[in-house]
Amino acid sequence: MIIRLLARRPVAAGIGLIAALALPWLIYPPVAMDIMAWALLAVAVDLLLGYGGLLSFGHAAFWGTSAYTTGLIALHTGLPFPVAIVGGALAAAALAVPIGYLSVRLSGIYFAMVTLAFAQMIYFIVNQWRDVTGGENGLQGVPRELLGADLSDPFYFYYAGLPFVLLGLWAAWRIVRSPFGQVLVSIRDNPSRARALGYPVDRYRLLAFVLSAALAGLGGGVFAISHGFASLHDVYWTTSGQAVMMVILGGIGTLWGAVLGAAVIVTLNDYLATAGFEETGIVTGAIFVLIVLLFRKGLWGTGRDLLTAARARRARPAESGEDRKVEVATERPAAVAERSGG
Amino acid sequence: MIEQAFNGLVGGAFYALLALGLAVIFGMLGVVNFAHGAFYMLGAFGAFILLDSFGIGFWAALVIVPVLLGLVGMALERLLIRRLSGLDPLYGFLLTFGLALILQDLVRRQYGVQSQQYARPELLGGTLNLGLFDYPAYQVFVLALSAVVCGAVWLLLTRTKIGMIVRASTEKPELTRALGIDVSRWVTPVFGFGIALAGLAGVLAAPMRAINPLMGGDLIIVVFAVVVIGGLGSVFGSVAAGFLIGLVSALGNLYVPALSQTLVFILMAAVLLWRPAGLFGRQEGLT
Numbered sequence: 001m002i003i004r005l006l007a008r009r010p011v012a013a014g015i016g017l018i019a020a021l022a023l024p025w026l027i028y029p030p031v032a033m034d035i036m037a038w039a040l041l042a043v044a045v046d047l048l049l050g051y052g053g054l055l056s057f058g059h060a061a062f063w064g065t066s067a068y069t070t071g072l073i074a075l076h077t078g079l080p081f082p083v084a085i086v087g088g089a090l091a092a093a094a095l096a097v098p099i100g101y102l103s104v105r106l107s108g109i110y111f112a113m114v115t116l117a118f119a120q121m122i123y124f125i126v127n128q129w130r131d132v133t134g135g136e137n138g139l140q141g142v143p144r145e146l147l148g149a150d151l152s153d154p155f156y157f158y159y160a161g162l163p164f165v166l167l168g169l170w171a172a173w174r175i176v177r178s179p180f181g182q183v184l185v186s187i188r189d190n191p192s193r194a195r196a197l198g199y200p201v202d203r204y205r206l207l208a209f210v211l212s213a214a215l216a217g218l219g220g221g222v223f224a225i226s227h228g229f230a231s232l233h234d235v236y237w238t239t240s241g242q243a244v245m246m247v248i249l250g251g252i253g254t255l256w257g258a259v260l261g262a263a264v265i266v267t268l269n270d271y272l273a274t275a276g277f278e279e280t281g282i283v284t285g286a287i288f289v290l291i292v293l294l295f296r297k298g299l300w301g302t303g304r305d306l307l308t309a310a311r312a313r314r315a316r317p318a319e320s321g322e323d324r325k326v327e328v329a330t331e332r333p334a335a336v337a338e339r340s341g342g
Numbered sequence: 343m344i345e346q347a348f349n350g351l352v353g354g355a356f357y358a359l360l361a362l363g364l365a366v367i368f369g370m371l372g373v374v375n376f377a378h379g380a381f382y383m384l385g386a387f388g389a390f391i392l393l394d395s396f397g398i399g400f401w402a403a404l405v406i407v408p409v410l411l412g413l414v415g416m417a418l419e420r421l422l423i424r425r426l427s428g429l430d431p432l433y434g435f436l437l438t439f440g441l442a443l444i445l446q447d448l449v450r451r452q453y454g455v456q457s458q459q460y461a462r463p464e465l466l467g468g469t470l471n472l473g474l475f476d477y478p479a480y481q482v483f484v485l486a487l488s489a490v491v492c493g494a495v496w497l498l499l500t501r502t503k504i505g506m507i508v509r510a511s512t513e514k515p516e517l518t519r520a521l522g523i524d525v526s527r528w529v530t531p532v533f534g535f536g537i538a539l540a541g542l543a544g545v546l547a548a549p550m551r552a553i554n555p556l557m558g559g560d561l562i563i564v565v566f567a568v569v570v571i572g573g574l575g576s577v578f579g580s581v582a583a584g585f586l587i588g589l590v591s592a593l594g595n596l597y598v599p600a601l602s603q604t605l606v607f608i609l610m611a612a613v614l615l616w617r618p619a620g621l622f623g624r625q626e627g628l629t
Contacts, residue, residue, distance in 0.1 A: 296433070
């Protein structure tokens with residue numbers, strides 16, 4: 001009964017919404033906002049990896065570019081912060097056009113390396129362009145202006161920032177459900193056939209890349225406003241890696257798994273930081289190694305499989321062999337099942 | 343100008359050694375080793391620790407550290423990376439990314455982020471007269487040694503039986519197996535060898551670069567760009583691109599200093615536009 005209820009879309013969406021609304025009551029509000037911002041970045045990476053079969057290891061470029069652009073707009077124009085965030089997301093999308101145009105020519109592991117390299121280029125540019133970005137000091141004192149409302153309390157700011165996150169998550173869900181998303185999946189599974197059917201493969205990949213960058217930018221903008229600053233860390237490769245880690249932990253190609261992964265990693269990092277443990281890479285790296293070795297379906301994927309198995313067992317108690325078959329069929333995440341390109 | 347070109351070649355020597363190891367590992371295992379930079383960093387720290395704690399000098403470190411790291415690499419291949427064989431190569435990339443984070447932060451926990459110093463070996467402390475200008479002898483040594491190592495690996499791959507087996511396993515693993523050669527036997531040593539090359543580069547870097555836990559992470563990303571420029575499948579291309587990129591960035595630095603760090607990525611973009619498989623890569627098989 002409960003299981004069947006959980007599988008209903010409106011019920012699941014309702015639970016997710018309630019969880020999002022209740023979050024700042026349960027945990028420290030700035031951390032709740034961090035989770036939401038990172039969730040957008042992780043979902044953006046999963047949109048590309050899980051549905052486009054493209055592992056971007058350079059999404060820090062879009063997250064960071066948006067964080068800086070948002071910060072600059074808010075600092076220098078005094079416009080309300082939603083305008084700044086939208087401006088940041090647009091800047092990220094604009095940057096994604098040339099980077100995506102060059103990167104989608106490659107796939108598989110090459111795509112990961114090239115996006116990583118381009119993101120590092122953005123990092124160097126941000127680092128060198130001191131007059132605008134503040135170099136190693138970053139952008140400090142980014143205001144949180146919204147029509148004179150007092151949002152200095154992170155608890156209230158959470159609810160001001162949340163609509164952006166929900167909008168972004170809804171957009172991601174719409175994208176993967178749309179005909180465009182279906183074509184993207186078909187390209188992921190068999191690029192040659194999709195091309196033979198007349199789909200301009202590279203153009204679809206580029207559009208997915210730009211949309212994904214815009215989502216990452218939305219997250220980066222919310223993050224910059226929430227923290228009141230943008231720093232070099234936002235454009236560094238560890239940020240890209242952390243986003244990928246969230247996706248793998250949640251489960252590739254599950255979209256909501258990425259949100260779960262973001263929640264776990266952000267909470268863990270916060271816990272380690274409060275405990276005074278600075279070398280978080282030891283812990284997160286070890287978790288990452290373990291997931292890749294033993295737990296490739298991730299939290300969401302495993303949970304879904306368990307749910308499916310439970311339902312199958314209920315429906316046909318006699319045929320227990322059935323659910324094993326399901327597991328085998330999804331053993332290799334469809335996203336990266338094919339030794340694509342290479 | 344010529345001196346700057348020399349600086350570029352020395353920088354390129356490090357790219358070449360790292361790119362060579364990456365290319366050999368990728369060829370044999372199909373894994374792009376993100377932890378390569380971390381092993382380079384461990385190489386430099388290895389030399390530092392040997393001198394600092396055991397009083398073992400540069401020349402011994404030049405042998406001991408690569409051998410030890412090569413063994414560590416072989417163990418890692420056996421224990422972890424082997425478990426991913428047959429899966430999408432992206433998983434290998436992700437696994438080694440996790441390893442890189444662990445190694446980097448383990449060293450950071452022990453030594454902090456401030457840089458350590460390592461004195462040049464006495465024998466190479468002075469400068470060498472190269473006709474037109476004086477040049478630090480140590481840098482000349484680095485350039486010469488890495489050129490010799492790259493050349494030796496090239497000969498090993500093209501002129502010996504071992505090299506023949508490795509190349510055959512790289513290009514057509516099934517066929518090689520069918521001819522009665524145990525391909526899997528060569529996977530672990532080749533991985534260890536690639537790691538040893540990274541360790542060697544690290545030891546060479548110790549006397550001339552700042553030794554800190556983050557030295558490998560940034561470098562390896564530049565090496566990725568170098569490898570994309572050269573063509574990832576191509577061992578020769580990776581090495582050639584390594585020296586070439588070193589040279590071009592140094593000369594670029596001379597004329598347009600603002601571009602010194604970004605030039606390699608701009609070159610990568612140009613190569614992607616013009617020859618997506620890299621300068622020396624085979625253009626087939628790209629989607």
